[in-house]
Amino acid sequence: MITIKDNIIKLDFHEETLHCDIYADGTKWTWQHNYQPYFKYNGKDVLFSEAKNVSHKRYDTGIGFGLVSHYENFEQVPELCFETYIWIELSTGDVHFEWIPITEPASGMDEVVWPGAMDFMCDSEDWYTLLNWGQGLLIPNGWETTLGKVPFDGRMCTEGSYMPWFSQIKDRNGYIAICEQPEDAGYRAAHESGEAQTSVGMVLYKSLGSMRYRRTLLYHFEKDCDYNTMCKFYRNYTKEQGTFHTLREKAARADVEKLVGSMFVHAGIKTRVQPESRFFDPEAPEKNNHLTPFAVRTKQIRHCYEKLGIKKLYLHLDGWGDPGYDNEHPDYLPACIEAGGWEGMKELCDTIHDCGYVFGTHDQYRDYYFRASTYDESSAIHLEDGSIPSHANWAGGNQTYLCATQAPYYVKRNFLELAAHDIKLDCAYLDVFTCNEPDECFEPHHKMTRKECLEFRSRCFAYLLSQNILSSSEEVADWSVANLVFCHYAPYDFMMRRPEEPKQGIPVPLFNLVYHDCVIIPWMMEKHENEDYMLYALINGGAPYFDRNGAYNGTDGAFGAGSDFTEEEQKKRCEQVASLHEHVAYSELVSHRILDKTGLRQQSTFADGTCVEVDFSKGTYKITVNG
Structure with a gap:
């Protein structure tokens, strides 16, 4: 020895x-x-x-x-x-x-x-x-x-x-x-x-x-x-x-404040499921395709503003491109013609801004669809043996992966085109970048390590911020904190499974204990039979989902609302969460405590002295605001 x-x-x-x-x-x-x-x-x-x-x-x-x-x-x-x-x-x-x-x-x-x-x-x-x-x-x-x-x-x-x-x-x-x-x-x-x-x-x-x-x-x-x-x-x-960057730092680069204290709405325009997709249902063709005109979403926004009196709201819009949700990326333009085209999209955008709300689009620069008009195999990820990976999991059907070395160019191309049509975006969501593993590529003209892949993904977020567009992606990741403002969600592992399944441990906010004052995280607000997810939004000092329509039922935590709240009831729940978020968004989550052996009673304390205590077994909470 x-x-x-x-x-x-x-x-x-x-x-x-x-x-x-x-x-x-x-x-x-x-x-x-x-x-x-x-x-x-x-x-x-x-x-x-x-x-x-x-x-x-x-x-x-x-x-x-x-x-x-x-x-x-x-x-x-x-x-x-x-x-x-x-x-x-x-x-x-x-x-x-x-x-x-x-x-x-x-x-x-x-x-x-x-x-x-x-x-x-x-x-x-x-x-x-x-x-x-x-x-x-x-x-x-x-x-x-x-x-x-x-x-x-x-x-x-x-x-x-x-x-x-x-x-x-x-x-x-x-x-x-x-x-x-x-x-x-x-x-x-x-x-x-x-x-x-x-x-x-x-x-x-x-x-x-x-x-x-x-x-x-x-x-x-x-x-x-x-x-x-x-x-x-x-x-x-x-x-x-040197990798720690707060929301206040990012606020010097783009208008972060407009998202603080907002309710989140996730809605779509066009869905088209290709026959080879695993989600295609040949027995129920009406499930494969649907269309919601931009005008309907415009009406929905006016309803939130005029009828419900919601003060701050962010609309995350899926399926706005003509090919439909998860189709033909990165060649997603123009705005969906059947839904009203560029004019309809601009009217929606302008209405959102007239109401003082915030607008963002779903986009994708990793999934590379064979149906894309400019698809070129040479731009795809190449594996060590020279082949390209492929699958047909999502709505767009057959696809491979775009090499991240190419992604910043496509991001710039598409967002300049949106700006040319006077679509003034406040936010943009670049799908899967912070959820899926980094890629490596063996294609000699753009050979790429995984580390370089993450650098190119981060460059896409940085470009958005340079245009005063708040950057977002599917989840959160340590490497992205420098240029990521918010995300689609950063849930506990159990939230991605059906509510009746047992927990694999006690959920604790490890990420937020490190990065709460660096990234805005919206939270699911469903109330299931045995648990109210609103309490997790509160204990984490996050933003609320007023309406969250998952693109694929049965995946990514989209298992149904679990309860039937009226709009007014949901608004009141979201107002409580949004109010707390507005108060603590820029504050460090200083400590989190488990108050019993089951983990069902928990307490969070923020840097400004605000304290949140929840009891998941009773569905109760107490907020003590300091100042």
Whole structure:
């Protein structure tokens, strides 16, 4: 065993098992006993220990000290040589794990599963795991519901991991593990019903066919902590990295204030489901296509203003282009001719502004439809073998994916055309950019890493802001905070499943504890038989959905309203949420507390002193406003 230590942290490295034990302030953290460090080569597991040449040496620098391990001469992969560096940072006591390729084969490396998942076995509810699946999930040891499949296999920068970290806390001592190259990484988590542990560990993925570059992970240890502590550590970490940008900063670039305190309305114009789409219903053709004229939406807006007296409202408009919702992107223009064309759309836009409301459009620059008039296979994502991916999941039918290197040009082309027809947009929603995984592309003329993909997506948001158009996307993601103003939603994981399904843990607002004052998040307002989602809007200090018509029933949380509120009742509910949002939109969510073991009573406190307490079992809430 090799030991390295400072005054707070001690590392024991076991040469026989290649395991690492960490002692932080007297608390021991050790990898699961059955874990063996490994990587995948051509789909097969290869253990680190299979290297014929393995050596370890201490390495000290001016910033820290640790252990370098050298691995080479693998029988299955003779070209491969890599090192790991585990070291303690002198100034902070943080532990860094680095995987460093020295030489590797041109292809075949798939992933590296290292460092190991922590041994977290204990029959105690005071031991829990934090996952950034959606808004945030806390899984106590012994939780009675099995953890299901994480979206996108737990890849970071997706719905499965809004932020690139996970955390475990035992008896108020914990660690947070941060991946510093999240675009090429993910996590794997498992919890069985009633089991006295949750397993979670990091996975490092190849980039453009090989591991390519050094991967770094930061482990920070805390004593006397909870999930708030870990979120605030990460908030400070993002500030140190220069990636933290508040709504007030963005308000210097575009008019953010007009969206604060607004009610959200999600409505559409034209739907056309192609025969090859999985949503096509040959037995009920009336379900496949429908049309709502712009004039009907104009009338709806006037009704909200004149009859209901709604003061602030945002209309998110689907299906406004002539091809119809999720059809022929990125060649979506002109405005739907059958619905009234450019004139009808302009009348709707002008009416919205006459009422003092805010207008935004749904658009799409990843799904690349074969029916698009300018479709060109050479602009599509190309896989490592030279093929292009394809499917027919959505209404538009057969499609592939547009390489993100091309997206900013299409965004600029289309939005200049909208402006040329005097459609003055306040907001724009670029679909799936913050929900789906980053792409990589092997096409030689626009080869692209996943990191570059995210940079091109962010450039699209930045362009919108440069035109005083507030930027939005499907969900939220850590990488997008610099240029994203709001989103379609950032729900808890359970909200994306049917209301009767059991929760996989206790919903906690991990994302909002880091970024509440950076992004505007609207919340579902349905009231189901056993739960009122309005309470989640309040506890999170978010904006309300006055009317939310999901494009595809039975997916993306669109499972029906669950109750029959009148317009006036819904307005009153939304007014309460919107009023709170107007008060706290620019405030940090300072703390969140779980007030009972079931997680059904919760409390949030904002930086201005506003406190919200909810009881999900009773459907009650209390708001205390300071000032």
